[in-house]
Amino acid sequence: MTEKFVFESEHDFLHKLEELVKGGVKPKDIEIRAPHPVHDAEEILDMKPSIVRTFALVGGLAGAATGYLFTSLTALDWVLPVGNKPIVGIPPYTVIAFELMVLFGGLSAFLGFLVGSRMPAVRTVISNDEFVDSFEIHVRKG
Amino acid sequence: MTHKTAPVPAAAGHPASEARLQIERDVISAMQKPGLAYWALVGFCAMVFVVCLLGAWAWQIYKGIGVGGQQNPVGWGIYIVNFVFWVGIAHSGTLISAVLFLFRSKFRASFNRAAEAMTVIAVMCAGMYPLIHLGRAWYFFWLLPYPNQRLLWTNFKSPLEWDVFAVSTYLTISVVFFYVGLIPDFAIVKRYTKGFSRHVYSALSLGWVGSKRQWRNYNMLYALLAGFAAPLVLSVHSVVSWDFAMGLVPGWHTTIFAPYFVAGAIFSGCAMVLTLCIPMRKIQKLERVMPIDHFEKLAKTMLFTSMIVGYAYIVEFLLAYYSGNVYEFGIFADRATGHYKYQYWGMVFCNMIVPLPLFIKRLRRSLAYLFITSIFVNIGMWLERFVIIITSLSKEFVPYAWGTYRPQPVEISITIGTFAFFFMMFLLFAKFLPVVAITEKKEEVH
Amino acid sequence: MGIRLNGTRWMIAAVLVAGIVFLAETLLEPGAGASLTIAIALFLGLAEGAIVLMAGAEISDGHWHRPLLSRAASLQYVIPAAALLFIANIPQLSIYPWVEHPSMWFSRNFFVARHLVLIGLVFLVARKFLAGALRGEKHARFWAVVYVILFMAHLSMIGIEWFMSIERPWFSTLFGAFVAVSAFLTGICALALVVFPWRRRTDAPAKLVQKSIGGLIFGFATFWAYFYFSQLIVIWYGNIPEETSYLVRRIGLHTPYGVIARMVFAMVWMVPFAVLLRRRNKAIAAVTSGLALVVIAGVTLQYWLMLAPVSPVSIPLLLIELGLLAFLTASIVRSHETLLGVTDPVPGEGGALAMQGH
Numbered sequence: 001m002t003e004k005f006v007f008e009s010e011h012d013f014l015h016k017l018e019e020l021v022k023g024g025v026k027p028k029d030i031e032i033r034a035p036h037p038v039h040d041a042e043e044i045l046d047m048k049p050s051i052v053r054t055f056a057l058v059g060g061l062a063g064a065a066t067g068y069l070f071t072s073l074t075a076l077d078w079v080l081p082v083g084n085k086p087i088v089g090i091p092p093y094t095v096i097a098f099e100l101m102v103l104f105g106g107l108s109a110f111l112g113f114l115v116g117s118r119m120p121a122v123r124t125v126i127s128n129d130e131f132v133d134s135f136e137i138h139v140r141k142g
Numbered sequence: 143m144t145h146k147t148a149p150v151p152a153a154a155g156h157p158a159s160e161a162r163l164q165i166e167r168d169v170i171s172a173m174q175k176p177g178l179a180y181w182a183l184v185g186f187c188a189m190v191f192v193v194c195l196l197g198a199w200a201w202q203i204y205k206g207i208g209v210g211g212q213q214n215p216v217g218w219g220i221y222i223v224n225f226v227f228w229v230g231i232a233h234s235g236t237l238i239s240a241v242l243f244l245f246r247s248k249f250r251a252s253f254n255r256a257a258e259a260m261t262v263i264a265v266m267c268a269g270m271y272p273l274i275h276l277g278r279a280w281y282f283f284w285l286l287p288y289p290n291q292r293l294l295w296t297n298f299k300s301p302l303e304w305d306v307f308a309v310s311t312y313l314t315i316s317v318v319f320f321y322v323g324l325i326p327d328f329a330i331v332k333r334y335t336k337g338f339s340r341h342v343y344s345a346l347s348l349g350w351v352g353s354k355r356q357w358r359n360y361n362m363l364y365a366l367l368a369g370f371a372a373p374l375v376l377s378v379h380s381v382v383s384w385d386f387a388m389g390l391v392p393g394w395h396t397t398i399f400a401p402y403f404v405a406g407a408i409f410s411g412c413a414m415v416l417t418l419c420i421p422m423r424k425i426q427k428l429e430r431v432m433p434i435d436h437f438e439k440l441a442k443t444m445l446f447t448s449m450i451v452g453y454a455y456i457v458e459f460l461l462a463y464y465s466g467n468v469y470e471f472g473i474f475a476d477r478a479t480g481h482y483k484y485q486y487w488g489m490v491f492c493n494m495i496v497p498l499p500l501f502i503k504r505l506r507r508s509l510a511y512l513f514i515t516s517i518f519v520n521i522g523m524w525l526e527r528f529v530i531i532i533t534s535l536s537k538e539f540v541p542y543a544w545g546t547y548r549p550q551p552v553e554i555s556i557t558i559g560t561f562a563f564f565f566m567m568f569l570l571f572a573k574f575l576p577v578v579a580i581t582e583k584k585e586e587v588h
Numbered sequence: 589m590g591i592r593l594n595g596t597r598w599m600i601a602a603v604l605v606a607g608i609v610f611l612a613e614t615l616l617e618p619g620a621g622a623s624l625t626i627a628i629a630l631f632l633g634l635a636e637g638a639i640v641l642m643a644g645a646e647i648s649d650g651h652w653h654r655p656l657l658s659r660a661a662s663l664q665y666v667i668p669a670a671a672l673l674f675i676a677n678i679p680q681l682s683i684y685p686w687v688e689h690p691s692m693w694f695s696r697n698f699f700v701a702r703h704l705v706l707i708g709l710v711f712l713v714a715r716k717f718l719a720g721a722l723r724g725e726k727h728a729r730f731w732a733v734v735y736v737i738l739f740m741a742h743l744s745m746i747g748i749e750w751f752m753s754i755e756r757p758w759f760s761t762l763f764g765a766f767v768a769v770s771a772f773l774t775g776i777c778a779l780a781l782v783v784f785p786w787r788r789r790t791d792a793p794a795k796l797v798q799k800s801i802g803g804l805i806f807g808f809a810t811f812w813a814y815f816y817f818s819q820l821i822v823i824w825y826g827n828i829p830e831e832t833s834y835l836v837r838r839i840g841l842h843t844p845y846g847v848i849a850r851m852v853f854a855m856v857w858m859v860p861f862a863v864l865l866r867r868r869n870k871a872i873a874a875v876t877s878g879l880a881l882v883v884i885a886g887v888t889l890q891y892w893l894m895l896a897p898v899s900p901v902s903i904p905l906l907l908i909e910l911g912l913l914a915f916l917t918a919s920i921v922r923s924h925e926t927l928l929g930v931t932d933p934v935p936g937e938g939g940a941l942a943m944q945g946h
Contacts, residue, residue, distance in 0.1 A: 008156035052363050056366045056370075082299060082300075102377075119348045121348065130332065376814055380818060453765075
């Protein structure tokens with residue numbers, strides 16, 4: 001059983017949300033719909049840090065490590081001196097490591113977003129659920 | 143308070159709600175079925191693309207790379223010029239979407255979608271050129287590090303190999319960034335469409351409804367992608383500049399190249415955003431969502447980067463003089479007075495002189511003036527790459543080996559072909575995707 | 589820290605500092621003249637960098653910097669003090685190789701003249717801009733633009749002529765811009781120190797200033813690292829003896845400077861980057877001002893590293909000069925109300941600044 005409130009303005013919506021939370025409704029029982037990001041709502045609902053950060057961090061570190069290791073190990077696999085450069089040259093490999101850090105970090109952040117927000121939500125895609133232009137509060141009861 | 147306990151859709155009436163719906167309608171109506179003239183334009187671009195680019199490229203493959211003008215000593219002709227030019231054009235998209243996001247600039251919301259689309263398309267254009275330049279394009283996979291029978295790996299110390307990583311990372315991240323921004327907008331477009339296209343937009347929106355969890359993760363993802371993309375945009379054009387600066391060719395081997403190229407890239411990118419958005423605003427009737435104020439800010443950004451580019455021109459020249467090295471100074475003096483002096487002075491005029499009147503507020507706010515300036519800047523930045531690449535190679539070390547270069551019909555045709563491809567893709571974008579970020583525009587409504 | 593200054597006291601203090609330094613330089617440590625150049629460049633760059641940040645914020649319609657403006661504006665009084673010190677430094681110019689073989693551009697007199705004129709010009713434009721900005725006038729924008737251009741030109745000149753020319757004919761086209769970015773970074777750090785006394789304020793404007801400065805240190809320290817790397821890799825890759833000699837002398841591990849070069853990189857980029865990666869740290873005053881000290885020390889070492897391998901630098905003298913200048917700068921910021929003739933807004937209102945009639 002859920003109770004639903006619909007608002008047209010951000011202000012009214014935030015007002016009601018605050019009222020509900022202060023009135024003792026647990027944030028986890030509240031679901032919202034918003035037509036654009038509302039940062040204050042996140043604060044009122046006191047949400048956990050997003051897992052996207054962790055995904056990005058792990059992805060970025062893995063990318064940087066891959067960048068340095070892959071370049072160094074392949075260079076050492078068959079030593080081929082070129083242009084009087086050291087076999088394992090840190091400055092040039094930094095470029096590759098940086099690019100891979102961004103690549104892996106960005107892609108894994110996107111993956112984290114999909115995981116964290118339970119997307120793609122196949123049921124919504126198929127159904128007629130819509131992303132409406134109004135602020136809604138759904139309160140789960142019982 | 144206007145809350146209702148029944149699941150009734152919000153009725154229009156509240157001014158904020160009305161303003162938000164107006165934004166939706168303005169942007170969605172730009173996506174209405176294109177008229178015949180529009181399709182004719184797309185068709186024309188497609189035809190030019192097929193004939194000029196694919197046709198000329200096929201001819202080049204059939205006859206060999208020698209049909210172009212690239213010869214000793216100038217082994218890098220306008221294919222490489224175009225490569226650098228298009229990568230540069232791509233940069234303002236990331237600047238506007240990522241860097242301005244981090245600086246919390248409001249005016250980005252008018253342009254970020256168009257600029258991101260432009261980035262993706264421009265990187266595609268840029269990506270074609272190394273393949274065209276290779277001659278035997280089907281061997282391009284030799285650039286990629288993959289396990290092979292010869293037990294050989296690519297040379298990761300080569301700047302050309304860095305390019306492979308930089309440009310492909312850039313393309314991937316730009317596409318992800320572009321798509322992520324589009325997810326909530328796809329969900330809005332879904333509401334306005336019927337039948338088959340409704341299913342397509344619905345699938346593309348991945349089931350977005352704007353729940354707390356979705357927005358929470360979305361905001362975090364967007365900020366992180368901006369954080370990744372901002373240094374990426376610096377690195378990509380730096381890597382492109384290092385294709386030159388790592389060599390010992392006089393005029394190329396100079397430390398200022400990386401920041402100078404990045405500034406130039408953003409400069410040319412801003413110009414291209416203006417070139418595309420000014421007509422688009424008019425044709426698609428987007429006056430309400432793309433206010434003049436925002437164009438003025440973009441013009442300021444362009445002026446600022448123009449000054450940085452000017453700084454680099456001046457510093458390079460003065461330090462060549464400072465060094466007291468006749469060879470170092472010779473190459474710069476030759477640029478200004480030698481075989482390619484018209485290109486050089488054209489570059490100085492377009493990039494340093496033409497943007498200067500933008501210090502006047504009235505001119506910054508005149509779209510016609512901005513449009514003309516942006517065309518000059520586009521030409522100027524193309525010439526800049528021409529001057530850097532061609533003049534340096536044509537007079538390398540041994541005077542006996544000096545020579546000149548003139549682009550041949552095949553090369554010119556391919557160049558025209560990419561412009562056609564670029565405009566074709568942009569025209570398609572403008573009709574099939576929302577050209578302004580709707581949810582971000584809604585955020586400005588209070 | 590510092591003493592209360594007014595217009596007259598400020599002038600006396602500046603002359604006093606310049607006098608002490610001049611005597612110390614010429615009497616105590618003859619021939620060890622690079623130390624004063626380092627100290628002047630640091631404080632001149634820091635003051636001009638802080639003001640250029642204000643100019644940038646003004647041009648881009650920022651509002652976050654408003655509560656800071658009067659304090660940052662008082663830093664303009666560091667510029668003439670630096671000019672006095674520059675005059676005191678004239679006997680030490682013999683550290684440059686070109687003094688022995690003057691050319692048209694590089695001769696002692698012309699060098700002194702053009703730098704004094706430039707510093708004077710920067711001071712005048714900074715005054716114009718800041719006076720306008722404090723009154724909230726529209727034309728302050730125009731002077732802000734002029735100031736930004738002048739800053740870039742001036743700091744590039746300082747980089748090229750004060751630091752790079754010690755190894756003439758070695759040159760790097762990025763050098764001037766690199767020094768300008770370093771100076772800008774120290775300017776941001778100086779502002780982090782300036783707002784340290786606000787650490788207990790919880791009003792929105794003070795918090796916004798704190799957060800913005802934290803973010804700027806993070807961003808521009810990284811930007812500095814990008815410039816560092818861009819300069820390094822071109823020279824490393826080219827591997828031409830006439831270019832690498834400069835770097836080998838400074839970052840080669842067989843020299844005493846190698847370790848310090850790595851320290852510079854760690855202090856100016858690695859440490860602030862690692863600490864500020866956690867977003868929460870950006871809003872903690874103790875963290876940002878601590879990092880600001882580390883970064884400023886790092887940039888000082890960087891300037892030192894540019895000169896020391898060629899010309900001996902007296903470390904005690906350098907420390908005395910840095911201390912004196914720090915004291916003078918702190919006193920100037922402390923007395924910003926009397927020097928500029930403004931009163932600060934009540935904490936929490938932090939918007940427009942009221943002008944006091946004089």
